[in-house]
Amino acid sequence: MLDEPLLYDLNDSPFCLKARICLQLKGVVFRRVPLTIGRLRELRRLNPLGKVPVLVQDGRVIADSSRIARHLEEQHPDPVLIPTAPEARAYAALLEEWADESLYFIVGAFKWLNPENRAAALANTVNETTPSWLRPLVGGAMVRNIRRRYAAWGYRAGALAELEERMRENLTTLTTLLDGKPYLLGRSATLADVAAFAQLAWMRRYAEQRLLDEAPSVVRWLDRLAAAPPIAAALSS
Numbered sequence: 001m002l003d004e005p006l007l008y009d010l011n012d013s014p015f016c017l018k019a020r021i022c023l024q025l026k027g028v029v030f031r032r033v034p035l036t037i038g039r040l041r042e043l044r045r046l047n048p049l050g051k052v053p054v055l056v057q058d059g060r061v062i063a064d065s066s067r068i069a070r071h072l073e074e075q076h077p078d079p080v081l082i083p084t085a086p087e088a089r090a091y092a093a094l095l096e097e098w099a100d101e102s103l104y105f106i107v108g109a110f111k112w113l114n115p116e117n118r119a120a121a122l123a124n125t126v127n128e129t130t131p132s133w134l135r136p137l138v139g140g141a142m143v144r145n146i147r148r149r150y151a152a153w154g155y156r157a158g159a160l161a162e163l164e165e166r167m168r169e170n171l172t173t174l175t176t177l178l179d180g181k182p183y184l185l186g187r188s189a190t191l192a193d194v195a196a197f198a199q200l201a202w203m204r205r206y207a208e209q210r211l212l213d214e215a216p217s218v219v220r221w222l223d224r225l226a227a228a229p230p231i232a233a234a235l236s237s
């Protein structure tokens with residue numbers, strides 16, 4: 001008998017949400033293994049980068065949301081999430097990369113650098129991973145580490161206004177792409193929609209969700225995706 005696929009994941013991770021959406025859209029029954037600090041060593045054995053999501057299926061270990069999406073596409077070609085036509089496939093790959101890199105960087109900065117988000121950021125990350133008695137210690141160290149990482153790239157709280165402006169530009173780009181069509185590449189949702197959706201669904205948990213008020217067609221697209229039962233299931237798991 002084949003083993004039930006396991007997904008090592010975190011609730012407040014856009015990449016884990018992206019992987020859960022792909023699994024749900026492909027109809028794969030899986031079990032979440034929530035990342036806790038007690039499982040860090042186990043995770044590093046599976047993925048030396050120590051990052052989630054990681055899918056373990058039939059003895060194979062697949063780390064990284066993009067690899068998981070491609071693995072699932074191979075195993076379950078229907079419904080199609082990665083277009084087969086070369087040009088559409090290339091656009092989907094570019095949009096996925098843009099969402100995973102640019103949008104992730106900006107939303108991560110909102111989450112960790114904006115003092116308004118501090119309590120929610122800690123609760124969303126630390127409560128799932130850490131026993132209550134260790135939370136103050138782990139939370140403090142996590143905030144310092146992540147802020148140090150952003151500072152090394154030149155971003156502190158003072159850069160938030162500039163990052164908000166970049167997010168507004170990205171939302172304008174999405175508005176343009178969605179003009180006259182329900183999904184980014186046309187009539188059906190692809191991995192491009194899933195990747196961008198995952199980052200913006202993450203932003204919706206933080207104060208910068210207000211930026212979406214300026215982009216009504218992006219909100220309609222997010223709501224359309226969120227209402228699809230497999231995506232609703234991924235959001236609530």
Ligand SMILES: N[C@@H](CCC(=O)N[C@@H](CS)C(=O)NCC(=O)O)C(=O)O
Nearest residue numbers: 013014015050051052053064065066
């Ligand atoms: N490119 C990876 C990115 C994964 C990633 O950055 N995951 C974050 C959570 S959102 C993580 O595990 N961070 C832990 C760490 O960096 O130590 C993917 O698409 O899966």
